[in-house]
Amino acid sequence: MHILILGAAGMVGRKLTERLLRDGHLGDRAISGLTLQDVVAAPKPLDATIPVTIVTSDFADPLGAAPLVASCPEVIFHLAAIVSGEAEVEFDKGYRINLDGTRYLIEAIRAIGDGYRPRLVFTSSIAVFGAPFPDKIGDEFFHTPLTSYGTQKSICELLLADYSRKGFLDGIGIRLPTICVRPGTPNKAASGFFSNIIREPLAGHEAVLPVSDDVRHWHASPRSAVGFLLHAATMDLATIGPRRNLSMPGLSVTVGEQIAALQRVAGPGVVARIRREPDPAIIGIVAGWPRDFSTDRAKALGFTTAEKTFDDIIRSHIEDELGGEFVR
Amino acid sequence: MHILILGAAGMVGRKLTERLLRDGHLGDRAISGLTLQDVVAAPKPLDATIPVTIVTSDFADPLGAAPLVASCPEVIFHLAAIVSGEAEVEFDKGYRINLDGTRYLIEAIRAIGDGYRPRLVFTSSIAVFGAPFPDKIGDEFFHTPLTSYGTQKSICELLLADYSRKGFLDGIGIRLPTICVRPGTPNKAASGFFSNIIREPLAGHEAVLPVSDDVRHWHASPRSAVGFLLHAATMDLATIGPRRNLSMPGLSVTVGEQIAALQRVAGPGVVARIRREPDPAIIGIVAGWPRDFSTDRAKALGFTTAEKTFDDIIRSHIEDELGGEFVR
Structure with a gap:
C-alpha cells in the first residue's frame, strides 16, 4: 500500500511518518511506499526500509496536486495547512492554502476516476466552533468559527463530506484537540x-x-493525535453514513x-x-x-x-x- | 440608495424587484437606482420611476463581479444560484456558480476597500441540513447537507460570516423555507x-x-420571502454579532x-x-x-x-x- 502525507514536515506529519516507518504496515497491510509532501522538504528518514519519496511543493499550486496523486496512493493524510494565527493575519494566503489547496487535491483525486477512491484523512480543528458554547460541545453543535482558519477548516469538512457522498473519495475529517505538549520550537499558532x-x-x-x-x-497528546490518524485511515467507513467529520476525544x-x-x-x-x-x-x-x-x-x-x-x-x-x- | 440584485430574473428576484419599484424606497431611504443581474436578461420593468439597469452576465465569470459592484451599491441581494436538482446532476456547474461565483462577488467587494462595506443579503437554504433531524431543527443544529447544493450554500454562509467578521462587508444569510406556491412553470428544483x-x-x-x-x-409564501429579504436589508446588524446566518420562520x-x-x-x-x-x-x-x-x-x-x-x-x-x- 502506498501512502501520501501532505504537510509531512509539520509536527504531526513527522510523528506520523516515524510511526508508519516503525510499524511497516498500516492496519493489516504492508506499506510499500511513502510520499512525504510539504512546502519545505520533510526530513528524509534515516535507515527506512520502505521507499520514501520527498516532494517539496506549494499545496496551493493549482498544478501541484495532480502529480501527487498520479500514483494513486491508497491512503492520503491531508495535514497541510497554515496555522490559525497566520491565517488570521495573512487572509489571502490562508484561503489559498487552507481552502483552495484542498479543492485542488480533491479535484485531482476525482480527475483520476476509474474507480480510484482513496481513503482521505483530513485533520480539521476545534476552531470550527465559535463562542458562545454549551458547557460541552456535542456532536451536533453548529459551526460558527471566529477565525478565518476555523472557517477554512469547516469549509473543507463540507467539501470532504460532499465528495465522499458522490463517491469521488472515501473521506474522514477528524477535529484534533489542541496538541499538547507540542515538541520543537514555538510556531505561529495562537494556541x-x-x-x-x-x-x-x-x-x-x-x-x-x-x-x-x-x-x-481541550487537549490531546501527539501520541493520541497519531493514534487518531491511524484509526481514521484503517477503520471501516462502510457504515459511517454521510456524517464524516468528527470531534476527537481529549x-x-x-x-x-x-x-x-x-x-x-x-x-x-x-x-x-x-x-x-x-x-x-x-x-x-x-x-x-x-x-x-x-x-x-x-x-x-x-x-x-x-x-x-x-x-x-x-x-x-x-x-x-x-x-x-x-x-x- | 443604489441596489444590486443578483439572480434578478428568478422568481424571488422578480417579486423583490416589483416590490422595490412599487415602494420606491428601502427602509427610510429612497431608491435612486436598481441594477438587475442574471444570466438571462431580467425583464425590464415597465413604467418604472427609478432608473433600472439590466445586466446579463455569468455569475461564475471571474471577471464579472467587479463591474457589478464598481458603482458601490449600498445593498446587494445575492439570489444567484442553480437549484438543487441541477447542482446535483451538474457537479462542476454547481460549484462554479453556487460557490465560486459567490467568492468572486465577495472578493470584488473587498477589493474596492476604502470603507465600502455594503449590506449583502444572501439567500441560503434549509438544504444545509441533512437527515436525521430532531423533530424541530433549532438555531444551533449542525450542517450535514445531503446535496451538493446544500453543501455550496453552507460554504457560502461560512464565507459570508468570515468576510463580515473581517469588516469586508455587512452580510446576513437567510435560509428560506421552500417557497410555496411558486408561480410560473416548473423549474429543475426537486422541491x-x-x-x-x-x-x-x-x-x-x-x-x-x-x-x-x-x-x-417547511414552507413560506413568496410574500413572506420578499418580506424576509427587505427586513434583512434594513435591520440593524450592529448588535447581531458573528452569527449572521439564520433559519427563517415558516x-x-x-x-x-x-x-x-x-x-x-x-x-x-x-x-x-x-x-x-x-x-x-x-x-x-x-x-x-x-x-x-x-x-x-x-x-x-x-x-x-x-x-x-x-x-x-x-x-x-x-x-x-x-x-x-x-x-x-
Whole structure:
C-alpha cells in the first residue's frame, strides 16, 4: 500500500511518518511506499526500509496536486495547512492554502476516476466552533468559527463530506484537540502557549503565559493525535453514513490544572519558570475557543486517547521527546 | 440608495424587484437606482420611476463581479444560484456558480476597500441540513447537507460570516423555507412538486405528486420571502454579532395537509387534478430534507411570515397570481 502525507514536515506529519516507518504496515497491510509532501522538504528518514519519496511543493499550486496523486496512493493524510494565527493575519494566503489547496487535491483525486477512491484523512480543528458554547460541545453543535482558519477548516469538512457522498473519495475529517505538549520550537499558532508553558520549563527555559490560569481548553497528546490518524485511515467507513467529520476525544483542563500537573510531575522549580504576561490579542482569540466536548460518536467509532490525565500528557512528553530527563 | 440584485430574473428576484419599484424606497431611504443581474436578461420593468439597469452576465465569470459592484451599491441581494436538482446532476456547474461565483462577488467587494462595506443579503437554504433531524431543527443544529447544493450554500454562509467578521462587508444569510406556491412553470428544483400540486390544479391542469401524503415539509409564501429579504436589508446588524446566518420562520405541513387546505379553499374538483405517481429519485432526495424548525433567533430579530396557515398561502397565491380567480 502506498501512502501520501501532505504537510509531512509539520509536527504531526513527522510523528506520523516515524510511526508508519516503525510499524511497516498500516492496519493489516504492508506499506510499500511513502510520499512525504510539504512546502519545505520533510526530513528524509534515516535507515527506512520502505521507499520514501520527498516532494517539496506549494499545496496551493493549482498544478501541484495532480502529480501527487498520479500514483494513486491508497491512503492520503491531508495535514497541510497554515496555522490559525497566520491565517488570521495573512487572509489571502490562508484561503489559498487552507481552502483552495484542498479543492485542488480533491479535484485531482476525482480527475483520476476509474474507480480510484482513496481513503482521505483530513485533520480539521476545534476552531470550527465559535463562542458562545454549551458547557460541552456535542456532536451536533453548529459551526460558527471566529477565525478565518476555523472557517477554512469547516469549509473543507463540507467539501470532504460532499465528495465522499458522490463517491469521488472515501473521506474522514477528524477535529484534533489542541496538541499538547507540542515538541520543537514555538510556531505561529495562537494556541502555542498551552505547550510552551510545559515544554520550555522542562527544558530549563522561561515560558510566557499570556492568559489567566482559569482559561479552560481541550487537549490531546501527539501520541493520541497519531493514534487518531491511524484509526481514521484503517477503520471501516462502510457504515459511517454521510456524517464524516468528527470531534476527537481529549482532555478538558484549565491552564491552572496544567501547571498543577507540571508541579506534580516535575516539581516547583520547573513551574517557577512560567512567567505571566497577559497578551490582549491572544486573550481575545482564545476567548472564542471551545473548552470541553462530548465526543460520543468518535468514541463509539473506536477513537481513544493515549492518556487519562494531564500528568500522563507531561510524562509521555518527557518520555518521547526528552529521553526521560528534564531540567529540574 | 443604489441596489444590486443578483439572480434578478428568478422568481424571488422578480417579486423583490416589483416590490422595490412599487415602494420606491428601502427602509427610510429612497431608491435612486436598481441594477438587475442574471444570466438571462431580467425583464425590464415597465413604467418604472427609478432608473433600472439590466445586466446579463455569468455569475461564475471571474471577471464579472467587479463591474457589478464598481458603482458601490449600498445593498446587494445575492439570489444567484442553480437549484438543487441541477447542482446535483451538474457537479462542476454547481460549484462554479453556487460557490465560486459567490467568492468572486465577495472578493470584488473587498477589493474596492476604502470603507465600502455594503449590506449583502444572501439567500441560503434549509438544504444545509441533512437527515436525521430532531423533530424541530433549532438555531444551533449542525450542517450535514445531503446535496451538493446544500453543501455550496453552507460554504457560502461560512464565507459570508468570515468576510463580515473581517469588516469586508455587512452580510446576513437567510435560509428560506421552500417557497410555496411558486408561480410560473416548473423549474429543475426537486422541491417543485410542493408548488405544482397547488398551482397547476388551480389553473385547471393536472399535477403529479411524486411522494406520499405524509411527507412533511417547511414552507413560506413568496410574500413572506420578499418580506424576509427587505427586513434583512434594513435591520440593524450592529448588535447581531458573528452569527449572521439564520433559519427563517415558516409553516410545517404535510403534503396531505396541503391538499386538505386546497380542498377547503378551492373545492374537491380542483383537488381531483392531483395525480399520484411515486418517483423514487424525488422520494430519495426529499427524505433527506428538514420538516420543521424552531426559528427563535430570527423571530427575536424581527422576521415574520405573511401567513398563519397553509390556507393563507393558497389564498395569497390566488390573489397575487391569478387575479382572485381559479378554475373550479
